[in-house]
Amino acid sequence: MEKYLNLIFLLSCSTVLANPVQLRDVAPVKECTKAGMMCESCSTSVMCVKIGNEFQKVNRMTCATGSSCLGGTCTKEVNPPCDYATVDFPCQYQGAYPHPGDWSKFVYCIPDATGVFTAYSVNCEPGTGYNAKTTYCSRNLTTISPTVFPIARCLSPSTTPLAHPDNPSIYYICSQTTGTDKLYPIQFTCPSGGTFANGECSIVLSDESKKTLI
Structure with missing residues (x-):
């Protein structure tokens, strides 16, 4: 069933990259919209x-x-939209993640039959940005400051993992990764909808889940 749902997701996203080499195309030259x-x-x-x-x-x-x-x-200084433009997103766990430097996209990590993950970049509808809280493209791009990013800029190496401010199921570490000489926010997801706090994922099982474990 899980593989079937993954296939449906990919077929329904016409903007998904089939063979993602980089997650953010070099942005076209921008035109003035305000003084x-x-x-x-x-x-x-x-x-x-x-x-x-x-x-x-x-x-x-x-x-x-x-x-x-x-x-x-x-x-x-660290500049996510430019510094992360050609960095392959390092998938560590299945799920949807904010694109580190581009509000208009999000990343979906899917494993193949051997457990190897691939990162797929998905474009939001024009004028909208990805909202980690709702896991939908529900932000108004025109209200987002050009110096505020989906994931906080990594200014120093992580000594402990940090929770995403909008979605506590997502946490990240600031580390170096292939494709950049600057620190990059590598994201993870707590399993079973768990919440990350104080350095660990807390998972609260429902009554139904508890019964199946007994």
């Missing part, structure tokens, strides 16, 4: 100015080597 500084791409920032009824880009700047554009300015 102020904006990241035109990962390597360029521009000032958006409204002239009449149209926006124009002025003062385009190219970020120096080793830096990228975040929130409209070039920085050497």
Whole structure:
């Protein structure tokens, strides 16, 4: 039954990548939608100015080597949308996970017959973002700050795992992984809908489940 449900899920998601090599395509050049500084791409920032009824880009700047554009300015800080663009998502447990650097997508990890996991990237409907609390694409993308991400930026290596702020069944560690020289939030899921707290997954069995275990 589980394999059947997995197949139905994949067939129903036309945006799923068949052979995912990277989870986030390099974003196209962005256009101005409001006045102020904006990241035109990962390597360029521009000032958006409204002239009449149209926006124009002025003062385009190219970020120096080793830096990228975040929130409209070039920085050497951890920048998830750019730093994680070509990192393969490391699946550790079956389920749906927030994409670390892109609100408009989520990741579904599915094992094959041998238990090897594959990460599938799924696009949300235009204008919506993935909500880890509801496990649906129910966020309004226009209200999300460009410097706030689905998973908190990893600024230092983990000494203990951290619970996802929206979904306590998901926890993550900040560590290095293949494809990046910066720290990456590797995500896990507590089994059976358990809750992660104080370094462990707590699983509360229903009365029906308890009866089957006796």
